[in-house]
Amino acid sequence: MSALKVKVTAVEQVAEQIKHFTMVAEDGSPLPYFSGGSHVVVSMDIDGRTHRNAYSLMGPTNDNSAYQIAVRKQEKSRGGSVFMHEKVEPGTLLEISMPTNLFSIHRLAKKHILVAGGIGITPFLSQITDLNRIGHDYELHYAYRSAEHAAFREEIEKLCGDKAFFYPENETGRLNVTELLSKQPLGSHVYVCGPDPMVNGLELIASELGWPETSVHSEKFLAPASGAPFTVSLLQSNTEVVVPSDLSMLEAMEEAGIDAPYMCRGGACGRCEVEVVECDGELVHHDEYLSDAERVAAKKILPCVSRANCSRMVINL
Amino acid sequence: MNMAFNEETFRGDFTFRNSPESVRRFPYPFEEDEYMYSVNIEQHTSGEPGSVFEHPIDVDEHYVAECKERAIVLSEDHTRCVALPHMMDAQWDTLELVMTSLSESYPSEFQLTIDGDNWHWVNKPLGIEDHFVFGDVSTLPMEPFEYVMRQVQGDWVVMDQRDNDLYADLGMVTGQADWSVAFDAGMSFKEWHAPVPHAPEMGIFDRALKYLLHLQYGSPVRRTNWRMCVNPRLDTSSETYDVWGTDNVSATKENAGDKVFLRVELQALFRLPRSNAIAFSIRTYMVSLADLATYPRWAKRLNRVLRSLHPDLAEYKGLNSFKQPVLDWLEPLDDGAFLEKGVHPE
Numbered sequence: 116m117s118a119l120k121v122k123v124t125a126v127e128q129v130a131e132q133i134k135h136f137t138m139v140a141e142d143g144s145p146l147p148y149f150s151g152g153s154h155v156v157v158s159m160d161i162d163g164r165t166h167r168n169a170y171s172l173m174g175p176t177n178d179n180s181a182y183q184i185a186v187r188k189q190e191k192s193r194g195g196s197v198f199m200h201e202k203v204e205p206g207t208l209l210e211i212s213m214p215t216n217l218f219s220i221h222r223l224a225k226k227h228i229l230v231a232g233g234i235g236i237t238p239f240l241s242q243i244t245d246l247n248r249i250g251h252d253y254e255l256h257y258a259y260r261s262a263e264h265a266a267f268r269e270e271i272e273k274l275c276g277d278k279a280f281f282y283p284e285n286e287t288g289r290l291n292v293t294e295l296l297s298k299q300p301l302g303s304h305v306y307v308c309g310p311d312p313m314v315n316g317l318e319l320i321a322s323e324l325g326w327p328e329t330s331v332h333s334e335k336f337l338a339p340a341s342g343a344p345f346t347v348s349l350l351q352s353n354t355e356v357v358v359p360s361d362l363s364m365l366e367a368m369e370e371a372g373i374d375a376p377y378m379c380r381g382g383a384c385g386r387c388e389v390e391v392v393e394c395d396g397e398l399v400h401h402d403e404y405l406s407d408a409e410r411v412a413a414k415k416i417l418p419c420v421s422r423a424n425c426s427r428m429v430i431n432l
Numbered sequence: 433m434n435m436a437f438n439e440e441t442f443r444g445d446f447t448f449r450n451s452p453e454s455v456r457r458f459p460y461p462f463e464e465d466e467y468m469y470s471v472n473i474e475q476h477t478s479g480e481p482g483s484v485f486e487h488p489i490d491v492d493e494h495y496v497a498e499c500k501e502r503a504i505v506l507s508e509d510h511t512r513c514v515a516l517p518h519m520m521d522a523q524w525d526t527l528e529l530v531m532t533s534l535s536e537s538y539p540s541e542f543q544l545t546i547d548g549d550n551w552h553w554v555n556k557p558l559g560i561e562d563h564f565v566f567g568d569v570s571t572l573p574m575e576p577f578e579y580v581m582r583q584v585q586g587d588w589v590v591m592d593q594r595d596n597d598l599y600a601d602l603g604m605v606t607g608q609a610d611w612s613v614a615f616d617a618g619m620s621f622k623e624w625h626a627p628v629p630h631a632p633e634m635g636i637f638d639r640a641l642k643y644l645l646h647l648q649y650g651s652p653v654r655r656t657n658w659r660m661c662v663n664p665r666l667d668t669s670s671e672t673y674d675v676w677g678t679d680n681v682s683a684t685k686e687n688a689g690d691k692v693f694l695r696v697e698l699q700a701l702f703r704l705p706r707s708n709a710i711a712f713s714i715r716t717y718m719v720s721l722a723d724l725a726t727y728p729r730w731a732k733r734l735n736r737v738l739r740s741l742h743p744d745l746a747e748y749k750g751l752n753s754f755k756q757p758v759l760d761w762l763e764p765l766d767d768g769a770f771l772e773k774g775v776h777p778e
Binding site (some may be wrong): 213249 | 477518519520521567592594595596642646648649650651695706707708
């Protein structure tokens, strides 16, 4: 997989628990352009182990001199966000993946409704620059706990003008999604990025209001779940890997030197899907990708976030 | 790479010809004695120097003549260039891909100078030099996609990704093998592949689509496809069947060597950065049976592939009206000797 070597040039605390990182190509060359909603996967060396997290690029999309990401320090961090907050400073060298877009705007939409919760604002900061450039109609709705948690509010006001609406929960209460979606014209698309309950709630409301599934877009990068250790036997590679409780199947395989495919590392894209040949227990799916029918069939698993309650699993990899 | 460009035609007197170098680098498609459809997608990485895989976008001795042929087709029928309004970012993306690729691969022939949004493009083989502002359509003589597509070999379709599918919403197709971009415009991936026999039930399109939806910027992929044709006519579109249809019954055992061509499409797929669309290039290489037979194993293998080809595929590929003369011509060249796997010429 092609990778980019970058150097961090600025780190800024922009809200409680949120840091903003600017990075340029290590050799000073321009970075690839990207489309709004793209992310990169950042590789981090944590105590000799490579840890990879996906972060949205914040734009603007017409500037290829630097990339910007924002990282929220997670309360239950598996190491990644703490590393970014405590170890990364101006001058730090990092390796990142090429930009990938799993959250792109739908170019035939009549209107775009962007709904952000907290750090979920980041993909919209690049999407907005695309929407402004191509002149599409949109509204941004940004919900956060309180003023101290409102990262990038000034930039947003500058970028969006009267198209941005803010919902500090301690002042205005929660964003009323039903009210918001009920009044949108036919042909609108809604995009949501934020905490699980917000994303799930919006999807449910949209569905109840009769929005077509293809008009509702969401992004959440899930962290791999922890669980009891088990052994994975790789059929094609003819090797066995023990998955410890604090690593994902994918991470454990990578530790063992297996070149397994991946893209989002968050259970969203399906790129890492593998065939389960045998399992002496139960698969525990944490992804957003497999259909209910596929889960019931128990023949596939996304090793980036999912695992199993078993002692041994055989996969076709 | 030899940058002497042939003066030749793909219609009328059909003066198209391949130099020995061009025959040698022909992307022969048959690895085994039998052929069946498969996903056959591989990374589009740089291949051997001199091969058609050396550069992301290949330019060869037919470049100038093919661009002229493209201009003729467009002047007769401008619907061969389709650009739906939501594809403007993808138009600029395609222009950037072609210009940066050609200027990096063939710096003596193509030069691109970028100063912010001010671009300067020099195309020596076609005698073009233009200054324009990237992103500003009014600074080019026509829309960016058409402008750059008139300067590249092969057909290009740019697919918008939405609703977990790919839609053919931008394209310039002037040398197509019996299909029509005007007809296929706006169709989804499975819709425009639906006529391919036996592929749907093999699940090929499900797998290929899933793969392509995950195609990453910076990691293009490629595959080859093939057909055969009578006369080296690039434009065999559905719309002009009345012009070329009768060619197909003009092949005989005697003239097949010079008149019948193996026609290979090198298809490459590139994720585009600003639009998140996928550019799909279909570069056609043609070689006469006589030229092909300068490498005996190629002729032997083609004989075996055609003899064992599933009748439905032979029909789909339009071979039925001239398959027999071709087999009669190839048969004496095949001694039945075992051929090892591989597409190499000797």
